[in-house]
Amino acid sequence: MIIELGHYMLILAFALSLVQSVIPIWGAQIADNRMMSVASPIAVTQFLFVGLSFAALTHAYVTSDFSVQNVWENSHSTQPLLYKYTSVWGNHEGSMLLWVFILVIFGALVGAFGRNLPPKLKANTLGVQGWITAAFLLFVLVTSNPFHRIANAPIEGRDLNPILQDVGLAIHPPLLYLGYVGFSISFAFSIAALLEGRIDAAWARWVRPWVLTAWGFLTLGIAMGSYWAYYELGWGGYWFWDPVENASFMPWLCGTALLHSAVVMEKRGALKVWTILLSILTFSLSLLGTFLVRSGVLTSVHAFATDPGRGLFILVLLVAFIGGGLALFAWRASLLRQGGVFSPISREGSLVLNNLFLSAATAAVLVGTLYPLALEATTGAKISVGAPFFNLTFGPMMIPLLIAVPFGPLLAWKRGDLGAAMQRLWMALGISILVILMVYGFVEGGPALAPLGIGIGAWVVIGSFAEIQLRVGFFKNPLAKSLSRLKGLPKSVWGSALGHLGVGMTVIGIVIASSYQVEDISIMKVGDSRTIAGYTFTFEGLKESSEHNYSDVEGTFTVMQDGASVTTLRPVKRVYNTRGMPTTETDIYTMWGVSQLYMSLGDKQDNGAMAVRIYYKPWVTFIWLGSLVMFFGACFSLADRRLRVGAPARKGRAKQAASTA
């Protein structure tokens, strides 16, 4: 019964979304306040209905109701409780329901907290949001209904794909979707602006919190997915330039560009048309990602069972939204007047440069991702585009961008002084050069260019504090004055500093971990020892055990360095009973929060020995810590009073906005 109610709620939500897609926009056209004001309550009610529907499916999973086909296919009664919850979205249908659920959460947030938005903009925005919701609810109801029953309910379920039975599934998809789907709001705002034919600096201030939120979550979601792959797959990789990863990375790159261009628009009223275009493109890339992952054109752990009908449906949605969005853009963009003249060397100029490199990099990733599909469709030749392609195209585009990052915040709006900025960065430059020389001098091995990469990372890290130093003036002013200035700094300054700091940290982590890691694959018998990067691993024993829905073979290894015990690692080879599928459970020890020792077990050999994979991964955690710092940067920017949703515009600002519009 609960399942049928859930299904019914979803249908009701679809009906509501149809109303939401028509009435408010109609109201905005004929300036009817009552019609426009329908949007908010509908958005909130819709959130309730989809929420209840989601809860109904969750209930079926938690109570192991195998009369529901979706539950039967993807759950098992002996699964630990957490995985019964996460199984809800560990499959195609449930995952699409989560997608729609997050979409309506965002819609409800705009409806509930967007009180200060001009009524027309709000009605149009929620109307566009209604189109997206209606389209995806229809997709779920028609092609991916999770509420199908089975006539004769089986006793036991078929278990969730073992590789997904991990805490990662609880965190990675919701975060990633919060990012992906969050960009629907900036898309809706842009389409609304185009429908209305007017846009001003205030528009950018209303949109920026949504872009920041989506971007922050997408950053975390990608980082979490990368760390999950790193420890779950057992081969020590964290990024494979797999099409599915690229699918999430492209909206991130484009969203990063959007984040920066929206600043220019908010502060200077320039780059309006470009910002609108970027926000359409960012959400288009999110949709493209959804299509690539969910349609089955790519085979991967994300694809689940594939069905051509679904692929076609999403393709139609994709073409409708991207094509419609871009067509509207082409038709209406000329109505938006440009403002704000600036010289190439200025804050605006640096942000344009940022956008240029980020969009070129997005294009490179897009070509690398879609080229194999296009080639197979046209010539039938099957190719794979892997890391070498992206290292050659994406890498060189990032280097000038990273070098330019510290300059941006130091340049004044309108007309900047590069020489003065350089003077403020001499210390960062000096330290980076010192770092490069020290790495060349003291670290053996590794590629010849690695120290330069580390130097660029250090340059970004130290340079990220330059704007704070410029505003606070430590060592130039008395300490008390500096401290009081530090307290008075706008939070958005901290936001951008942290964002850039995070980028630098991630770069350092990637360069060091990929250049100086040590990998060792060997066959070890109990009692054997191997020494890797100065750490001696001794195989102490094997233990077999059985728990929940799996059985384990666990190896015990003691790790010593210079005769002192470091830790004991216990990697596991696990076999899941229902599907008879083995998985690798790595064991990782983190030293000083930075470098990691990583062990996984391979096959058992005929003589009882085990294949063992050991990695020494220096500074590897910086990759994900950097992403975490970027996320905090987004949080700081969001907390800035000037950006808070609904914060009234100060009079001067409003005037300035009006005059530049």
Added chain:
Amino acid sequence: MTRKQRRMTMIGAAGVVLFAAVGLILFALQDQIVFFNSPSDIAANSVKPGQRIRLGGLVKDGSILRGQGTKVSFVVTDGGADVTVAYNGILPDLFREGQGVVTEGVMNTNGAFDADTVLAKHDETYMPKEVADALKDQGHWQGDEAKAKVN
């Protein structure tokens, strides 16, 4: 600078970056892509030794031979032809006889394949698309058995 000069500077900078990006992408597409081949393609002599390719098919029953240490060899077949693959490392969790596999590496001069990568599968019922297509080409595709298990 006049407004026009500013605009030209911007457009010039954008042009340079875009030009460089397009150049890099085209160059990389020439050089850095890897073609997929089936054992039958290799038997037809379309692959030069030393050229980096992906080889996919089924792991032939009874063909897995473990050598010294982590060395292992197995035969990949698409029903039409067989290729012996040599690999040094840990095989993925779902590597089994009779199952689909995709490997990446180069043909050596003895007509065997030296793989440096054996791609992991994520699900025991999943068949790499390239492998399924290669089997269909050779008429050895066993219905939609794998798919039936999933649905």
